[in-house]
Amino acid sequence: MSNIAIEFENVGKMYRLGRVGTGTLSHDLNRWWTTNILRKEDPYLKIGETNDRSKKGHSDYVWALHDISFKVEQGDVVGIIGKNGAGKSTLLKLLSRITSPTTGSIRYQGRIASLLEVGTGFHPEMTGRENIYMNGSIMGMTKKEITRKLDEIVDFAGVERYLDTPVKRYSSGMTVRLGFAVAAFLEPEILVVDEVLTVGDAEFQKKAIGKMKDVSQGSGRTVLFVSHNMASVRTLCNQGVVLKNGCVDYIGTADKCVDYYTEQSLMSGDSFDFANRNTSHKRAFISGFDFTDELGNAQTSFSFSDTLSCKLTVQSKEDFNVTARITLFDVNHSRVMAFDSQDVSSVFPVKKGSESVITCKVHEPLNIKPGRYSVNVSVRQGNELLDHIENVSYIDVKEEDFYGYGRFSVGDMPICLRHHTWAI
Amino acid sequence: MRITEIKPYKKWFDIDLKGLWRYRDLYYMYVRRDIVTQYKQTILGPLWYVIQPLFTTIMYMFVFGGLAGISTDGAPQPLFYMAGIVLWGYFSQCFNVSSDVFGANANVFGKVYFPRLVVPLSGITSNLLKMLIQLGMFIIIYVYYAMTLPAGTLRVDISLLLFPVLIFLIAMHGMSWGLIISSMTTKYRDMKFLIQFGIQLFMYATPVIYPLSAAPEKYRDIIALNPLTPIFEAFKYSCLGCGTLDWSGLLYSTVFMCITLFLSVLVFSRTERNFMDTV
Numbered sequence: 001m002s003n004i005a006i007e008f009e010n011v012g013k014m015y016r017l018g019r020v021g022t023g024t025l026s027h028d029l030n031r032w033w034t035t036n037i038l039r040k041e042d043p044y045l046k047i048g049e050t051n052d053r054s055k056k057g058h059s060d061y062v063w064a065l066h067d068i069s070f071k072v073e074q075g076d077v078v079g080i081i082g083k084n085g086a087g088k089s090t091l092l093k094l095l096s097r098i099t100s101p102t103t104g105s106i107r108y109q110g111r112i113a114s115l116l117e118v119g120t121g122f123h124p125e126m127t128g129r130e131n132i133y134m135n136g137s138i139m140g141m142t143k144k145e146i147t148r149k150l151d152e153i154v155d156f157a158g159v160e161r162y163l164d165t166p167v168k169r170y171s172s173g174m175t176v177r178l179g180f181a182v183a184a185f186l187e188p189e190i191l192v193v194d195e196v197l198t199v200g201d202a203e204f205q206k207k208a209i210g211k212m213k214d215v216s217q218g219s220g221r222t223v224l225f226v227s228h229n230m231a232s233v234r235t236l237c238n239q240g241v242v243l244k245n246g247c248v249d250y251i252g253t254a255d256k257c258v259d260y261y262t263e264q265s266l267m268s269g270d271s272f273d274f275a276n277r278n279t280s281h282k283r284a285f286i287s288g289f290d291f292t293d294e295l296g297n298a299q300t301s302f303s304f305s306d307t308l309s310c311k312l313t314v315q316s317k318e319d320f321n322v323t324a325r326i327t328l329f330d331v332n333h334s335r336v337m338a339f340d341s342q343d344v345s346s347v348f349p350v351k352k353g354s355e356s357v358i359t360c361k362v363h364e365p366l367n368i369k370p371g372r373y374s375v376n377v378s379v380r381q382g383n384e385l386l387d388h389i390e391n392v393s394y395i396d397v398k399e400e401d402f403y404g405y406g407r408f409s410v411g412d413m414p415i416c417l418r419h420h421t422w423a424i
Numbered sequence: 425m426r427i428t429e430i431k432p433y434k435k436w437f438d439i440d441l442k443g444l445w446r447y448r449d450l451y452y453m454y455v456r457r458d459i460v461t462q463y464k465q466t467i468l469g470p471l472w473y474v475i476q477p478l479f480t481t482i483m484y485m486f487v488f489g490g491l492a493g494i495s496t497d498g499a500p501q502p503l504f505y506m507a508g509i510v511l512w513g514y515f516s517q518c519f520n521v522s523s524d525v526f527g528a529n530a531n532v533f534g535k536v537y538f539p540r541l542v543v544p545l546s547g548i549t550s551n552l553l554k555m556l557i558q559l560g561m562f563i564i565i566y567v568y569y570a571m572t573l574p575a576g577t578l579r580v581d582i583s584l585l586l587f588p589v590l591i592f593l594i595a596m597h598g599m600s601w602g603l604i605i606s607s608m609t610t611k612y613r614d615m616k617f618l619i620q621f622g623i624q625l626f627m628y629a630t631p632v633i634y635p636l637s638a639a640p641e642k643y644r645d646i647i648a649l650n651p652l653t654p655i656f657e658a659f660k661y662s663c664l665g666c667g668t669l670d671w672s673g674l675l676y677s678t679v680f681m682c683i684t685l686f687l688s689v690l691v692f693s694r695t696e697r698n699f700m701d702t703v
Contacts, residue, residue, distance in 0.1 A: 015701060016701075025612070028611075093700075094430065095430075096536070096537055097430060097537035098533070098534060098535065098536070098537055098700055099697070099698055099700045099701055100430060100431075100432060100697040100698055101430065101431070101432050102432055103432055104432070105429055105430060105431045105432075106429070106430040107427060107428070107429045107430075108427070108428055108430075109426070109427050109428075110426060111426070112428075114535070114536065120531075120532055120535040120536050121532050121536070123457055123461055125460075125461040125464045125465075126457065126460065126461060130456075130457075130460070133453055134453050134457060137447070137449045137450035137452075137453045138450060138453075138532065138536050138538060139536060140446070140447070140538065141449075142449050143449040143452070143453075
């Protein structure tokens, strides 16, 4: 494994759901009996189900990770993406040896440092300086190493003034800065990062991302990066792995992975289940949403030149004067368009116990980059949010010849497309 | 570069001593942290180390020496009780930090890997310091009695040189019993409740507040089975002139310690791999 920094081979991790009690004791005894006395396979390993947190399962055991196999080359920055509960953190936990896998094996070269949560082992009563030493040694540095890098660490964290003050007097941002600074100067061969960048101010985030880039590009270290922020995965990573329900769903370059993942997550929104929604606690709620063509028929596929129309159904248990808002997001979850009836002074009275259909018609053609766009919809009365649904639906903008010169645009198109002419 | 392999089941015997050595600085940091942070924002500070055994001694003098009239074998009561309390205190501290190591450190253990054995080892070291401070108080009172009592009442025996060995034995007994308990209680916590008062009761099965010679004949053999008995007796023999110096008993205690220590580290290093899932 000369070039391979990390190798996962059929790695699986099973967890037991529910509480520990007398039930688990009987399972434990049964497992002990079959594996140690009868010398057979663990009876509960087989019945584990794949991990879909939203669906009810039949088994008490669940595979948080199942059959994970992939290799990471030295110097790669790998983004690991997936929904909540897809197994990202479990994967990092196995890698950083916090818990061990149920099946399979992981091999890696060199020292691993994980930023699963920065500032581990910080003691509030100890000063910043003492905590740098404490935290550094927990991460596997020797005292000498820390002393040598102390100035750099303090400088990077930007907490020089507070160095001899107990950490309990620090702001939470300062604590994170200090923790990240220690970790950043660890110089491990493999760095594992789990969404630490979400804390800290913009200046520090920039610094941290720069440091991670240095780490990977300058010195050829390997970085595993778990994030929900697709933009930072795109900028930081060159490779990617998409996890879904504990299995590897897609492996490829970071860009491809992000595209794949965002498309997947938009897809899952196409069948928003209005029927199985719990609306008992809502005083008014959205009970239907569709994009439509000019005749009012539901439609999700549009051309550049089409104008967008939609209708939403609102059911109410009281009398309200509602406004509605529709927001379109692109694959990077940036807002592309928003239509708020309040902006155009449209307020709709809905009657108690009634079902009202509100329609919206956009006057100008779409003229946006082909691809899929997801939609959030909400209804309010004044400033009060009555109901709100994310990813309620989507539109596909068809891949067509926008400019009409027989050329399909290739490569990365901008979001806004406009017809134009040139002259000399 | 070092290649590490992580597998579900490791060998039957696999104790990461090399890893432990690599993390020796962490051990030092933990010891320091325990000492520095324990009495922060208190006025009396480390004096609390001394106050606890002092008051316990006075209480024991009243209850066991006065009310119950248990013999101290000719030794002055304060010295006799304090000797027992300081040693027993150290044993129970070692036991407690080790038996609660997974529970008390779950948040750190859940984020970073390092050889978990660092924590109990540093715990018994920082408590050693505490014990030495208490021992200082014992020596002061000892000197006072040596000067006021008629000469020859208190004599120091050459076997006092064994003292470091006795302390080591106590620490290792405490730690290895604690580690076994800690491994047993990560998933099922029932044992914890048993142990909390069990260890208090166990003090009465050890010659802490009474000399072995004062125990009824029929119980003496049972008390001698307790591997802590020869240690307490030897200490009292070496400086108070009561008790016995039982070489075979000390040998028994040492062998017992080696076996439990080995077993405990074995069980512990098996548990540390997966305890996060069940704790």
